[in-house]
Amino acid sequence: MASSTQKPIHILLINPNSSSSMTDGIMKALESLNLPLHITITPFTAPSPAPSSINNGDDISHSASVVLSHLTPAFFPSNSNSQSSDSNAYNAILIACFSIHPLVPSLSSSHPSIATTGIFEASILACLSLLSKDGKWGIVTTGPWWEDHLSAGVADFLGTTPNTNPASTATATSAPGKFAGVHTTGLNASDFHASTPSEVRRRLRKAAFSLLDSGPVECVVMGCAGMTGLEGLIREVAVEKYGEEEGRAVYIVDGVKAGIGVLVQMVENKRLFRL
Structure with missing residues (x-):
């Protein structure tokens, strides 16, 4: 083998x-x-x-x-x-x-x-393998359109809502108990490479704080390929929110x-x- x-x-x-x-x-x-x-x-x-x-x-x-x-x-x-x-x-x-x-x-x-x-699918599988019994996970992503799309997609992938069309803007009828939701920056995917670093930082921090407020969040998914390499910003927020020890223990998943x-x-x- x-x-x-x-x-x-x-x-x-x-x-x-x-x-x-x-x-x-x-x-x-x-x-x-x-x-x-x-x-x-x-x-x-x-x-x-x-x-x-x-x-x-x-x-x-x-x-x-x-x-x-x-x-x-x-x-x-x-x-x-x-x-x-x-x-x-x-x-x-x-x-x-x-x-x-x-x-x-x-x-x-x-x-x-x-x-x-x-x-998207790989990130869900990664989070589910990392969570403790009572831990939660959530997604930080780009614009508001993605809130319904990804929430419905999570529910559909995990089989928690019947016949949901994740390509539509219809909100999922239910969310998995460990899922802390989708929190948006208001940016587009391309903005993470085209916008000024200070604006990206401000918006990503705000979205991350919103997610971590729903705690106990053990796993944060960066819900955009354009976020690759920005784990440090979310780690910074986790430490500020939960303290050094718990903040360092949060998993930050790059899809x-x-x-x-x-x-x-x-x-x-x-x-x-x-x-």
């Missing part, structure tokens, strides 16, 4: 918006993971006319259609089965948009041998990093449990 962990794992990281600066920021932040040599990540940025920032349901749908138009069978190595020895084959796909993104089920269906997830971890485990599980 030990030898299987050294088989190559090649991850395709898809940024479904057209902001190459966001992709660059994500890849730079991933350097801190110091991944073993057998794990490689290839980034893909959606080309124009994909939106430069995904801020609502129309942007989500548009970004999906643009990406799918480019990810034709020819895009993938001819032997893309996860069992392949082809070093160019993708074993996993990560959708780096914190939303209920249609690319996740679409690519899972069209490439069933490739482990596929989104940073992209969580996604890489989940995908590596998914690939290993496929190899371990498939005949």
Whole structure:
């Protein structure tokens, strides 16, 4: 079993918006993971006319259609089965948009041998594995549209509300007991790289304080790929709110990093449990 962990794992990281600066920021932040040599990540940025920032349901749908138009069978190595020895084959796909993104089920269906997830789904799984019995988790994200979208998505993912359409703005009828809600900065995803640092800091701190007020929050999810690398700001707020010891104990989940971890485990599980 030990030898299987050294088989190559090649991850395709898809940024479904057209902001190459966001992709660059994500890849730079991933350097801190110091991944073993057998794990490689290839980034893909959606080309124009994909939106430069995904801020609502129309942007989500548009970004999906643009990406799918480019990810034709020819895009993938001819032997893309996860069992392949082809070093160019993708074993996993990560959708780096914190939303209920249609690319996740679409690519899972069209490439069933490739482990596929989104940073939204991976973040939930990461939090659930970290919480104590009475601990709560919540999301800090961008604009107000995401409050209903992500709240409904969480409920749907955890099976706590029937027939919810997370792509709509309808509020979820219920929220999981450990879920402390979605708290917004009022910024767009692109603003985290384009706005002045002081404004990003002010708004992110305010949203984080709002979430931590609903305590005891043990896990804070950064609900936007553009937030990658900003863990320090939220840690600062946690220490101010809960004190040094408890504030340092709060888990701050970067969805992209969580996604890489989940995908590596998914690939290993496929190899371990498939005949």
